[in-house]
Amino acid sequence: xxxxxxxxxxxxxxxxxxxxxxxxxxxxxRASRGVASVVIEELRRTGGCYGRRVGIVVxxxxxxxxxxxxxxxxxxxxxxxxxxxxAPEKAHAGGLEGFRRAGGxxxxxxxxxxxxxxxxxxxxxxxxxxxxxxxxxxxxxxxxEDGGPIIVAVDLPSGVDxxxxxxxxxxxxxxxxxxxxxxxxxxLLAAPQCGRVRLVDIGxxxxxxxxxxxLWTLTDAEVGRxxxxxxxxxxxxxxxxxxxxxxxxxxxxxxxxxxxAAVAATSGMTRFIGSxxxxxxxxxxxxxxxxxxxxxxxxxxxxxxxxxxxDDDALALLRDILATDLPVLVDAxxxxxxxxxxxxxxxxxxxxxxxxxxxxxxxxxxxxxxxxRLTAVRELAHRWQVTVxxxxxxxxxxxxxxxxLGNDAGASWASTAGAGDVLSGMAGSLLAAGLSPxxxxxxxxxxxxxAAVLAARGAPIGASDLLAxxxxxxxxxxGVDAS
Ligand SMILES: NC(=O)C1=CN([C@@H]2O[C@H](COP(=O)(O)OP(=O)(O)OC[C@H]3O[C@@H](n4cnc5c(N)ncnc54)[C@H](O)[C@@H]3O)[C@@H](O)[C@H]2O)[C@@H](O)CC1
Ligand SMILES: Nc1ncnc2c1ncn2[C@@H]1O[C@H](COP(=O)(O)OP(=O)(O)O)[C@@H](O)[C@H]1O
Ligand SMILES: [K+]
Numbered sequence: 001x002x003x004x005x006x007x008x009x010x011x012x013x014x015x016x017x018x019x020x021x022x023x024x025x026x027x028x029x030r031a032s033r034g035v036a037s038v039v040i041e042e043l044r045r046t047g048g049c050y051g052r053r054v055g056i057v058v059x060x061x062x063x064x065x066x067x068x069x070x071x072x073x074x075x076x077x078x079x080x081x082x083x084x085x086x087a088p089e090k091a092h093a094g095g096l097e098g099f100r101r102a103g104g105x106x107x108x109x110x111x112x113x114x115x116x117x118x119x120x121x122x123x124x125x126x127x128x129x130x131x132x133x134x135x136x137x138x139x140x141x142x143x144x145e146d147g148g149p150i151i152v153a154v155d156l157p158s159g160v161d162x163x164x165x166x167x168x169x170x171x172x173x174x175x176x177x178x179x180x181x182x183x184x185x186x187x188l189l190a191a192p193q194c195g196r197v198r199l200v201d202i203g204x205x206x207x208x209x210x211x212x213x214x215l216w217t218l219t220d221a222e223v224g225r226x227x228x229x230x231x232x233x234x235x236x237x238x239x240x241x242x243x244x245x246x247x248x249x250x251x252x253x254x255x256x257x258x259x260x261a262a263v264a265a266t267s268g269m270t271r272f273i274g275s276x277x278x279x280x281x282x283x284x285x286x287x288x289x290x291x292x293x294x295x296x297x298x299x300x301x302x303x304x305x306x307x308x309x310x311d312d313d314a315l316a317l318l319r320d321i322l323a324t325d326l327p328v329l330v331d332a333x334x335x336x337x338x339x340x341x342x343x344x345x346x347x348x349x350x351x352x353x354x355x356x357x358x359x360x361x362x363x364x365x366x367x368x369x370x371x372x373r374l375t376a377v378r379e380l381a382h383r384w385q386v387t388v389x390x391x392x393x394x395x396x397x398x399x400x401x402x403x404x405l406g407n408d409a410g411a412s413w414a415s416t417a418g419a420g421d422v423l424s425g426m427a428g429s430l431l432a433a434g435l436s437p438x439x440x441x442x443x444x445x446x447x448x449x450x451a452a453v454l455a456a457r458g459a460p461i462g463a464s465d466l467l468a469x470x471x472x473x474x475x476x477x478x479g480v481d482a483s
Pocket of ligand 1: 015022027028029031032059060061062063064066121122123124125126127128129130131154155159180
C-alpha cells in the first residue's frame with residue numbers, strides 16, 4: 001500500500017470520527033506518549049535520560065498540550081524539563097498541570113546547554129510564519145552540528161504550512177518530527193524541513209479520506225516490484241520499444257543521456273530519431289538510431305524533447321509524434337513548443353506525460369508554480385487532461401483525475417545539468433513497457449533519485465555519473481544482491 005499523506009482538514013475529520021477517544025483526551029495522551037518515546041530514544045542513544053535537559057516551547061493550542069504532556073512523561077523519567085509558554089494564559093490547562101505535577105518548571109527564557117528542544121508552538125492549526133517571540137527563541141539556539149540541542153517538532157515544524165509545505169520565514173527546522181496516526185502533506189512537501197519523520201499510532205482510522213485530500217508516495221519495495229524485467233517468454237519487442245527524440249548533431253549530450261537512460265532502465269529496445277544518431281550509436285551501440293521519423297520502426301511509446309530545438313522542423317516532428325495514438329512523454333524543448341501550441345495535446349486520447357521543471361511549468365500554466373506546488377500541479381493536469389510530473393527535490397506527479405504521487409529525492413545531488421534528460425529516458429522506457437504515465441513517472445523519479453545518491457556518495461556528480469548509477473539503483477530497489 002502506498003504511503004498516504006493527508007490535509008489538515010482530513011486529519012481533523014479522522015480525529016473527530018474517533019469520537020470519545022478525542023473527547024476524553026485519549027488521542028492526546030497517546031500522541032504525547034509518542035513524542036516522549038521518541039525523545040527518550042534519542043536521549044538513550046546519546047547517553048541516557050537521567051539528568052538530561054529538555055526545553056519545551058509551548059504555543060496556544062493542542063500542539064502545545066501534546067508537548068506539555070510529553071514533558072510530564074519525560075520529567076517522571078528523571079529528565080530536567082523546562083517549558084517556555086509563548087501565550088501563558090492560553091497554554092493547555094491540563095497539559096500544564098500535568099507538567100508541573102511531574103516536576104517540570106515554567107521559565108521565562110530557555111537556558112543554555114539543552115540536549116533537546118521540543119517545538120510545541122503550532123501543529124495543524126498553525127498559520128503563517130513563526131511569530132517574533134517564537135522566532136527569537138529558535139533563532140537563539142546553537143545548531144546541533146555546533147553542539148546545540150536537537151529539535152523535535154510535535155506534528156510539524158512550526159511556521160511550515162501543513163497542507164502546502166510552504167516554508168514561511170521564519171520557521172522551525174526540525175531534526176525529528178513526530179506525527180500522529182497518518183502523515184500530513186507537509187511531511188512530504190517540506191521533507192527537508194521536517195528531518196526524520198516518526199509516525200505514532202494513536203488509533204484513528206484515516207482510510208476514508210477523499211482523493212482530493214490525499215497525497216501518495218510509493219514505497220521502495222513497490223517501485224522494485226513494478227519495475228519491468230524480462231520473463232521467460234519475452235523478446236526484445238515484447239518488453240516495449242521506446243523511441244527517443246532528443247539532442248542534435250551540434251549538441252548531442254541530451255541525445256546520448258536520454259537514450260542511454262532508456263537503455264539502462266528496461267531490457268526493451270531503444271530507437272532514436274535525430275541528427276545526433278551517429279553520436280548516440282557511438283556511445284550506446286544497442287540503440288537503433290536514424291535521422292528521420294519516416295525511417296524509424298514501430299515503438300510502443302515516445303520520449304520527446306530534450307535538446308531537440310524549437311524550430312519548424314522540430315515542431316513538425318513533435319506534431320507528428322503527438323498525433324499518434326501511442327503514449328508520449330514530452331520534456332524540455334518539447335514543452336516549450338507545447339506551451340506555445342496547446343492544441344498539440346488538447347485532443348490526445350492516448351496517455352501523455354509532461355515533465356516540466358518549475359520554469360517550463362510556468363510557461364505551460366501561464367503563471368509561476370508558487371508556494372502551493374501540489375495544487376498547481378493538480379490543476380494543470382486537470383486543465384490539460386494529461387499527466388504532469390513537476391520536477392525538483394520533491395517531484396510531484398498528478399494525473400488528470402487529481403490523484404498525485406510524490407517523491408522526495410532525499411538529497412539534491414540530481415540538481416545538475418542533464419539530469420532531466422536521464423529522467424526522460426527512464427520514464428519513456430517505463431511507458432513503453434506498459435506502465436501508466438503516473439506510475440512510469442513516479443518509478444523513474446524514485447530510481448533516478450536513488451541513482452543520484454549512489455553516484456554521489458557525498459560529492460557532486462554530473463549527469464553521466466547519474467546515468468551510470470541507474471542500474472545499481474534499480475538493483476537496490478528490486479532488492480537484488482549483486483555481489
Ligand atoms: N484533536 C486531537 O485530539 C489531537 C490533536 N493533536 C494535536 O493538536 C494539534 C492541533 O491543535 P490545535 O487545533 O489546537 O491547533 P495548534 O495547536 O496547531 O495551533 C493553533 C493555535 O496556535 C495559534 N497560532 C496559529 N498560527 C500561529 C503562529 N504562526 N504563531 C503562533 N501562534 C499561532 C492559534 O491562534 C491557535 O491558538 C495537532 O497538530 C496535534 O499536535 C494531537 O494531540 C492528536 C490528537
Ligand atoms: N534540488 C533538487 N534535489 C533533487 N533533485 C532535483 C533537484 N532539482 C532538480 N532535481 C532533479 O534533477 C532533474 C533536473 O531536471 P531538469 O531541470 O530538466 O534539468 P536538465 O534540463 O538540465 O536535464 C530532475 O529529475 C529533477 O527532479
Ligand atoms: K510543532
